Amino acid sequence: MQDNSNFLAEHTKALQNTTDVMAELLKKLPIIENLDSRKGGEYGCPNNDGEAKMKKIRRPYNINGKRFWITGNSEQEVSEEFAKILMKEKGISVKAQQTHDLCEKIDEWFEFKKAHKKIGIQTTRSYDKHIRDIKSHFDGIKVEQVTWQGIQAFLDKFSHQSRSTSYQKLVILRQVLQWAVSDGILTVNPAKDKRVIISQKAKKREAVPLKEYIAMVGMAHTIKLHRDRALFALVALTGMRRGEALALRWQDIDWARGTISISQTVIYDGDKPVIKEPKSDAGVRTYPIVDQLRDLLTPIMKHFGYVVSVDGFKPLGETAYTRAWQRVCKQINPNKYTPHQFRHTVASILASSPLISPKTAQTMLGHSDFATTMNVYAKTEIESALDAGRIFTEIIKSS
Known part of the structure; x- marks a missing residue:
């Protein structure tokens, strides 16, 4: 008969998952009897002070007419030892179960x-x-x-x-x-599993309250650094996405016609800005220059380079952008509204006017899917956007 110590060493890995081992053995050995009529039990091993320091579990098993008493510190140990004896008696080799990290x-x-x-x-x-x-x-x-x-x-x-x-x-x-x-x-x-749930409730990102919005637009000319002022003006008065504002160049602005061409965006690779095309065709669009935006950008106007930049030759890195917005918040935005919240506000203003069609608002904001019903509206031309820009200006002035 195979030496017991060698046998146990050979099957050490096979015993890592006792449940699977037992399941396979029970399928192959229907002759295994239930526990002996004697239930076995637990007993304490006295320490030097005569007190029980650990409870042992002792169980009787009958396998092919042979009785085995198995002792262990837990039911797990007893089961593992039972599996060892069972394999030894029947010479069954159970392949170790492979696990995956x-x-x-x-x-x-x-x-x-x-x-x-x-x-x-x-x-x-x-x-x-x-x-x-x-x-x-x-x-x-x-x-x-x-x-x-x-x-x-x-x-x-x-x-x-x-x-x-x-x-x-x-x-x-x-x-x-x-x-x-x-x-x-x-x-x-x-x-x-359907029992897995996400406990948080969806938080609706609120738009900037109109009263605060108007006040901040009125204070925008006090922002000290030109790049910070340009950043705030673009996100607050056009509803541009952050990346679109950072990627805007002075040559994208047609002052004579009064339009801004949005055709690229900035994403970050670490702290490094990377110029990319918008993620959808709707992101390429023309936006009107409202009077308030013209007033803020004209004094700092240049003929080339990026509008929101330190030197004009490259967009702000992510760290530089974060610091720029922090300065804006410190000077005129104490509630620390995000650029995306200003985008929500612009959308709300556009939607509130009966003179601006939903399709026009969809195009101005660069939404690829404003709503299913918006598809019934005709395609917006630049002239429609210019009309919307004039209406937008009047809404701000009258608020």
Whole structure:
């Protein structure tokens, strides 16, 4: 008979998952009897003081007519020892179950995604941040050990963040674990369990109150640095996206006609600004120069270069942009409204006027899909945008 110590050493890895081992053995050995009529029990081992320091569990088993008493510190230990004896008696070799590190699986999935799908710099940065959070929380966890409860605990850990942020983390987990399902590692995806919930309520990003908006526009000429003043003027009076304002060049402004051509945007690779085309065709558009915007930009007008820039030759880096907006907030924006909130305000002003069609507002803001019903409106021409600009000016003046 094979030496017992060698046998146990040979099957050490096979015993890592006792549940699977037992399941396979029970299928192959229907002759295993239930526990002996004697129930066994627990007993304490006295220490030097005569007190029980640990409870032991002792269980009787009958295998092919042989009785075995198995002792352990827990039911898990008893089960593992039972599996060892059972394999020894029947000479059954159970192949060790292969496990897969979750963090390694995440890296494998992400590398494949980057290699086979077009992912922009901004999207990659967003993925990197969420993946760092996921890997930090699940460090050392095997794919096979991930449960819906563990995923819920992870999401609850980030409940202080926005709902959309938590949802993005959940989407990544769903995709990684679905990858594991496709590879045959898992049979079900725990991240798709209906019991997994995102507790945060969606926060609606409010527009800047009109009274405060008008006051800040009136104070914009007091902003000290020209680039800061230009940044505020563009986002507050056109509703441009941050990247569009940073990518605007003086040659994109037609002062004689009174229009601004928006055809590019800035994204960041680390702190480095990168010029890109808008993500949709709707992002390429013409916007009217309202009187208030002309008044703010004319004194600092140049003939070339970027409007929001230190030297005119390149857009602001991300750190420089952040500091510029912080200076704007310190001088005229004490409630620290974001550029996107000003965009919401411009949209609200456009929508509030019965003289500006929804389709015109959609074009001015660069929305690819304002609403399904907006498709019944005719295509907006530059003249329509100019008319809307004049109306926009009057709305601000009359408020």
